[in-house]
Amino acid sequence: QKEVEQNSGPLSVPEGAIASLNCTYSDRGSQSFFWYRQYSGKSPELIMSIYSNGDKEDGRFTAQLNKASQYVSLLIRDSQPSDSATYLCAVREGGSQGNLIFGKGTKLSVKP
Amino acid sequence: DAGITQSPRHKVTETGTPVTLRCHQTENHRYMYWYRQDPGHGLRLIHYSYGVKDTDKGEVSDGYSVSRSKTEDFLLTLESATSSQTSVYFCATAGGYEQYFGPGTRLTVT
Numbered sequence: 001q002k003e004v005e006q007n008s009g010p011l012s013v014p015e016g017a018i019a020s021l022n023c024t025y026s027d028r029g030s031q032s033f034f035w036y037r038q039y040s041g042k043s044p045e046l047i048m049s050i051y052s053n054g055d056k057e058d059g060r061f062t063a064q065l066n067k068a069s070q071y072v073s074l075l076i077r078d079s080q081p082s083d084s085a086t087y088l089c090a091v092r093e094g095g096s097q098g099n100l101i102f103g104k105g106t107k108l109s110v111k112p
Numbered sequence: 113d114a115g116i117t118q119s120p121r122h123k124v125t126e127t128g129t130p131v132t133l134r135c136h137q138t139e140n141h142r143y144m145y146w147y148r149q150d151p152g153h154g155l156r157l158i159h160y161s162y163g164v165k166d167t168d169k170g171e172v173s174d175g176y177s178v179s180r181s182k183t184e185d186f187l188l189t190l191e192s193a194t195s196s197q198t199s200v201y202f203c204a205t206a207g208g209y210e211q212y213f214g215p216g217t218r219l220t221v222t
Contacts, residue, residue, distance in 0.1 A: 032209050043202055043213040044155070051209075088155070092209060099145075099170065100211060104154035 002027045004091050006103035014111050019076040021087050021106050026070070029094020033065055033072045036088040038105065044088055048074060079110045115139050116214035118203050124220045131190040133217050135203030137183075143206040144186040146170075146178060148199040149216075155202070161186055193221045 003026045013019045021035075032051050036044035050056045050063040050072065062075040072091075076083055086105040092098045115138035125131050135144060146158040157170030159178040167178050175197060177189045190197055198221045203214040 034210065036213075043216050046210055046212060049210055090211075098209075099157055099160060102155040104152070 002091075002093060002101050004089055004101050004103040006087075006089050006106045008104060009107040010109050011106055012109045012111060013079050015079060015081060017079050017110075019079045019083065019108055019110070021074040021076075021089075021108065023072045023074075023089030023091075023103055024070055025072070025089075025091045025101075027091065027094055027101070028067075028070065030067075030091045031094065032092035032098070033063070034090040034092075034100070035061075035063060035074045036090060036102075037083075038086045038088060040085075076108075079108075081110050081112050084108055084110045116203060116205055116212060118201075118214040118217050120217060121215065122218045124222060125193050126222055127194060128192050131193050131219065133188045133201055133203075133219070135186045135188070135205075135214055137186075137203075137205045137214075139205060139207065139212075140183060141205040141207040142183075143211075144180065145204040145206075145211065146176070146186065146188045147202045147204065148172065148197075149202060150199050158188065158201075190219075193219075195221050197221050 035048040038044045048063040050065045056063045060077045064073045086107045088105045089103040090100045119134045145160045147155045156172045161167045161180040201217045204211040
């Protein structure tokens with residue numbers, strides 16, 4: 001059974017701090033990795049995708065990928081109360097069809 | 113935003129009745145997916161489609177069927193609804209690797 005693991009949280013950080021969200025996965029054949037943000041009662045929203053080892057930055061968000069360690073992370077700099085949400089890690093299965101496997105999510109709370 | 117709509121947005125139905133949920137997209141994406149989201153389980157794939165009339169089962173397909181007669185529409189049918197199918201259902205689409213989600217349908221089976 002292919003798995004994606006996330007700490008469920010809640011992760012609480014003060015406004016302006018860096019929030020660090022982590023994810024590990026079991027499928028060594030995975031090549032594509034995604035972070036979604038989901039506000040309470042809303043649908044998941046894609047915020048980052050990463051395909052190569054290393055860092056990828058987009059505004060206040062940085063995704064980090066280490067395929068050897070089967071680890072992907074999301075850093076949120078200068079965290080804002082509006083970043084309070086559940087963050088879902090998703091990993092594309094290895095193979096031609098490549099469906100996504102989702103972690104259960106980490107709930108982030110940014111305190112003013 | 114992939115221009116995805118779902119209908120209905122909320123539905124309450126009785127055990128044993130058939131239910132059909134609709135997903136409509138305006139992006140001409142090839143791939144479409146149905147997920148359910150439940151506390152403690154996260155998002156789980158029910159069925160997916162990789163083209164018109166081409167569908168396949170996901171992780172939790174028992175009790176569900178799908179149809180895709182047009183690129184833009186993907187229907188999910190609960191043949192005989194059970195209380196265990198009370199959930200939030202999300203449709204997603206993908207033209208490439210990235211999936212985009214619709215607003216969701218909250219289904220309650222009483």
